Amino acid sequence: MTAPLPALPAKIHPLVRAFLDTREAVEETLIRFGSPTHLVFPQVYAENLKRFRAVLDRSGTRYRICYAHKVNQSRAFVRTAEHAGIAIDVASAHELTSAIGAGFGPMRIEVTGPKGEAFLRDLIDCGVTINVDNLWELRRITELAGDRARVPVLLRVSGFDETSVSRFGVPLVHMDRAFDLLSANRRAIAFLGFAFHIDSGDPAERVRAIDACLALVERAYEHGLGPSVLNIGGGFRQVFTADADRFDGYVRALRESLLGRGEPMSWSNNTFGYHVDDGAVHGIPVFHKYANTVPATRMLDDLLGAPLQRHGGRTVAQVAGDNMLDIWLEPGKALVDHAGVTVARVEFVKELADGTMLVNLDLSRDQVTPADQEVMIDPLVLPSIAHTPSSAPGPAAPGRDGTAAGDGVTPLRGAADTMPTPRPAPESGSVGVYFAGRLCLERDLITNHKVWLPERPRQGDLVVFPNTAAYHMDLSAASASMHPLPAKLAVVHRTGSFQVYRDVDYEPLIPVGLPPPRRTPPRGPRRRPLPRRPSGAP
Incomplete structure (x- = not known):
């Protein structure tokens, strides 16, 4: 028996798969909006959010989910988050404008990352929650606050035991200075609590960070402060591989x-x-994240259920609940997991002097992956149906809900609406290829690893890169050679058919199956954490 060729099958959400299987719909989308294009699926986002909420609801903790806007610039995702009643985490003035434009009020906006003085002034004027990165920020907020309402502040902490040094946050060794500033400026600052972000898949690191922050809560009480929030950040991993x-x-x-x-x-x-x-x-390869098989919801569930030795083995969720601490978190990748793909056309296929097969696309590497990473899942090749005159799709028909093509929305035909069109016989036999980008740079290889395909692609075929919504679409998209950025479109399934909107035009309807926004019940008297018992005490 012949061994199967090496392969990296991608996990693909059923809704995304259904759209890609509707070949005429994909072709119509690229004909109307051009190639390459980024497709986002707000309904998949809503489904991911529903799963996150279910884990948090089971834990019994009070919580706030803040969607990390930086993961994707898509307005469709931001509108879906706003409509679902969660909060948002922004990291720049433009992201703040985007959040406000999508309907978020200041009570539902948290601002993270390093901030300059002009940005701090705007944040204080807006009344949003500021997740303070450093002591300079904290000191400057106290000076700029003036006679305004108290500025809601979280303090980001770093420097935990057995954790890599981070450029973000206030190191634990500097916390005395932070407490002095907070205590001396209670009239200017409404201190909410502590935050951290661990960019690691190691659950033990997160548990150590939580335990350190709980110790800081105890110290805060000693300084006359009343923290009520423990922000555990984001970093919840994606699952890329299907096998x-x-x-x-x-x-x-x-x-x-x-x-x-x-x-x-x-x-x-x-x-x-x-x-x-x-x-x-x-060594550890640059593609190590693609090996993850643990869903983000399981990571969260395990974290909330982790026992804390310093608290008698009670779980993270129990300790937070007992002490009236709200758990905040900032998922980004986890909410857009499998909620986006990037599609491009094959421009030509060439064989190099050493027999290497190169498939050139109208796309650049850094429009589907950050430059220092490697896409370790196989792209999908969709044979074009446009090789014969009869296969060219006609004008899109109105959707069943009465929406006409145009004004940012294109109702698309389903697979049953058209007869399949035969295409010329392909060149048979599996072939190993590299996918190359369109820039005049040797480094513009979309895949530096060989991809085996069942047949040699042809000019005009469509190549789909799965699961690109998290950072891949926007982090470093190249405009070299004056190529325009790919269009970003929102794909939804409504009233029995797929519809495609320009991302900026998408508006959510009432999400089916999503629970209503979680309401925080009135607080009772706060229970202070038990002081740590001295060593040797009975």
Whole structure:
């Protein structure tokens, strides 16, 4: 039996798969709006949010979900978040404008990241919650507040035991200075509590950070402060692969190829962060995030249920509830997981002098992945139906809800509305290829690892890169050679058909199946955390 070729099958949400399977709808979208294009799926976002809420509801804690806007500039996602009643985390003046324009009031806006003085002045004027990054920010807020209403503030903390040094947050060793500032400026600052962000998949690091913040809550009471919020940040991972065993098999074959065994699998001897020494491959590759198989909701569930030794083995959720602390969190990747894809056309296929097969797309590498990462899931190739005159789609028909094509929305035909169009026979046989971008740069390889396809692609075929909504679409999209940025479109399934909107024009209807916004009940008397018992005490 012949061993299967190395493959990296992508996990794809059923709604996204259904749209891609409606080939005529995909073709019509690219004909109308151009290629390449980013497609976002607000209904998948809403489903992810529903799962997050379910975990938090089961835990019994009071909570606030703040969507991390920086993960994607999509207005459709921001409007979906606002309509669902959650809060938003913004990190720039433009993101703040975006949030306000989408309907968020100041009570539902938190601002994170480093901030300059002009931005701080605007935030104080707006009355939003400021997640303070450093002591300079905290001091400047006290000076700028003046006679305004008290400025709501969280204090971001860093420097936890056994955690990598971070450029963000106030180090634990400087907390005495922070407490002095907070205590001396109670009339200017409404101190809400502590925050942290751990950019790691290690659950033990998060538990240590939570325990350290709970100790800070105890110290805050000693300074006459009354914190009520523990913000555990974001960093909840995505699941990219649909088959962990095949992912592991591909990585094994790749490592073997780096040692000169078997077929070459990397462009220009790219090692992806590995280093080869003494006949072995060492190190952590740049694509390590793609190996994750733990859903974000399970990460959150495990974190809330983690026992805290310093608190008698009670769980994180129990300690937070007992002490009337609201859990805030800032998911970004987890809410847009599987809620976006990027589609581009094949411009041509060429064979290089050494037999390498290159598939050129009308797309650039950094429009689907940050430059220092590698997309370790296989793109999907959709054979074009536009190779014969009869296959060209006609004008889009009105949707069943009466919406006409135009004004930002295109109702699309379903698969049953048109007969499949035959295409010329493909060149048979599997083929290993590299996908190349459109820039005149050697480094513009969209995949530096070899991708095996069942057949050689052709000019005009569509290539779909799954799960690109989290940072991949916007973090470093290139405009070199004056190429315009890809269009961003929102795809929804309504009244039995798919409809495509310009992202800026999308408006959510009442989300089916989403619970109403969680209302925080009135507070009772606050229970102070029990002081840590001295060593050796009975």
